[in-house]
Amino acid sequence: MPVEWQPVRQSRTHELVLQSIEQRVFAGELRAGDRLPPERELAPVLGVSRSALREALRVLETIGVLVAQPGRGPDAGARIVRNPDDALGRLLRLHFALGSYSLHDVLEARVVLERSSFEAAARHASKEDLDKAEALVVRMGEPDVEVVEFNDLDTRFHVHIARSSGNELTSTLTSAVRESVRPLILRALEEAEDWPAAAAALNAEHTELLRLVRAGKGAKAADLVEQHIRSLHGTLVDESAERL
Incomplete structure (x- = not known):
């Protein structure tokens, strides 16, 4: 019986980053108040560029589940929030x-x-x-x-x-x-x-x-x-x- 091939879904890189973060939220690994690792650490772990990571983080910020604080220090970086x-x-x-x-x-x-x-x-x-x-x-x-x-x-x-x-x-x-x-x-x-x-x-x-x-x-x-x-x-x- 011949194999029936199906087209694969193409995703832009930042969409794959979004899926990865969403999966961790759904699994309870990320909760409101948790901080994401710094971009310089998270991007290579995910195997994506920092620009693709930033694009994904901007989407999350727009939909009210993440807030990004620029700069350095304990309050800097991206934090998961509940702000719908x-x-x-x-x-x-x-x-x-x-x-x-x-x-x-x-x-x-x-x-x-x-x-x-x-x-x-x-x-x-x-x-x-x-x-x-x-x-x-x-x-x-x-x-x-x-x-x-x-x-x-x-x-x-x-x-x-x-x-x-x-x-x-x-x-x-x-x-x-x-x-x-x-x-x-x-x-x-x-x-x-x-x-x-x-x-x-x-x-x-x-x-x-x-x-x-x-x-x-x-x-x-x-x-x-x-x-x-x-x-x-x-x-x-x-x-x-x-x-x-």
Whole structure:
């Protein structure tokens, strides 16, 4: 019987380095906080050039699992970390900008994630968590808060509630989805005809959301956060549809 040959997969060198590091993470040989050997030691062990190694390390840094500190000393070199929020947010923001996901897709994802996180926060959030959320709400309600700062505080409030829900993955996904539309939400806020009135209305909903979470009324908080998201984010979806 003749041998049936299959094409072999060609990989660039830095991809092979990535596979090697990934395998050690999956096997539990590398954990968050561990340092990789210096480039001058690791490159020859792996049998690759230092430029290929650096390319692989840059990829890992971009996806939020490694941080590289240049220079010499005990803090220099590459260290394995757990920092998925910024990396996933950056990735999702780029894909959203490229049209991989529609505004409607992002809206529905936000609704599902935040309903879940507010309902869970009503059961699991600590007093300290909710006090931090309240500080954000208080600042959003001050008369001197400008649009850019309000948008930042708004994002932090929703992400903080997600973190206090006790589910780290929900928190990361909520942060990434909210970050993906941050520029659009900022633009919508900047275009408000009466900014003080718009800010007051939005923050009245934040205040009520926090009250419901403190009272343990998760179902009502979930309903209100859906209404809250659809009132602004849904307007962006409607505007986008009108332009098509």
